[in-house]
Amino acid sequence: MINILLFAHLQEAIGKSELRVDLSDYTVGQIKEWMENQYPQLSLQNIMTAVNEEFATDQMIVKDGDTLAFIPPVSGG
Amino acid sequence: MNTPLFEIVDIPINVEEVRRKVTDRNAGAITLFIGTVRELTKGKKTLHLEYQAYPAMAIKMFEQISKEIQERWPEAKVAITHRIGHLDISDIAVVIAVSSPHRKIAYMANEYAIERIKQIVPIWKKEFWEDGTEWIGDQLEKVPYPEGNPSIKRGELS
Numbered sequence: 001m002i003n004i005l006l007f008a009h010l011q012e013a014i015g016k017s018e019l020r021v022d023l024s025d026y027t028v029g030q031i032k033e034w035m036e037n038q039y040p041q042l043s044l045q046n047i048m049t050a051v052n053e054e055f056a057t058d059q060m061i062v063k064d065g066d067t068l069a070f071i072p073p074v075s076g077g
Numbered sequence: 078m079n080t081p082l083f084e085i086v087d088i089p090i091n092v093e094e095v096r097r098k099v100t101d102r103n104a105g106a107i108t109l110f111i112g113t114v115r116e117l118t119k120g121k122k123t124l125h126l127e128y129q130a131y132p133a134m135a136i137k138m139f140e141q142i143s144k145e146i147q148e149r150w151p152e153a154k155v156a157i158t159h160r161i162g163h164l165d166i167s168d169i170a171v172v173i174a175v176s177s178p179h180r181k182i183a184y185m186a187n188e189y190a191i192e193r194i195k196q197i198v199p200i201w202k203k204e205f206w207e208d209g210t211e212w213i214g215d216q217l218e219k220v221p222y223p224e225g226n227p228s229i230k231r232g233e234l235s
Contacts, residue, residue, distance in 0.1 A: 007131055008201040009212040050199070053134040069131055069199070073214035076128070076135075076159060076200025077112050077171050077191055 005069040029058035083139035098156035099176035106180035131199040
């Protein structure tokens with residue numbers, strides 16, 4: 001199982017901030033596609049990702065127990 | 078003193094407390110950047126803001142920014158506190174304190190910190206206007222992207 005975190009408008013789009021899904025050993029890119037199929041209202045184009053709190057590429061493989069966060073363009077400060 | 082140098086809080090920020098964290102006997106200067114909530118952006122009136130963070134990662138990114146500053150200006154010492162939740166006009170959203178032996182580095186490192194915060198720290202703000210709301214985010218704080226389709230390239234952050 002992996003944990004998925006959503007923030008800002010992504011969180012509002014699906015009405016959840018956190019998911020647990022059985023997608024261990026898939027790549028970040030594959031999980032993005034799965035999310036978009038699961039939630040057609042969700043667009044993850046140009047959304048960055050972090051695995052275990054570090055920025056990740058679409059090619060990175062997500063392991064059992066990892067936390068994958070979708071990071072919309074930030075606007076702090 | 079055990080207070081962390083980097084914090085995300087949901088209560089008003091005590092500026093003096095952030096300044097105190099960078100106190101150093103060798104410091105000849107401390108710069109403080111105080112980011113506040115602006116009412117008018119391009120003529121549009123903000124009623125209030127809501128900030129959200131991914132706190133664990135945001136702290137890591139603050140630490141990374143501090144590391145980058147250490148590499149450029151080894152004498153500089155940095156502390157950052159960012160507030161989240163509901164903020165009203167003129168409330169303080171972020172405080173950055175930098176101390177260094179001489180003022181120039183304190184100014185430069187402080188500006189570097191706020192620019193990097195706007196690029197890599199996972200914090201988002203939602204604008205509440207008279208006629209609606211919107212999550213803002215293009216890393217430069219200019220263009221809102223209502224449907225999750227930011228129009229800028231984001232490749233420089235690998």
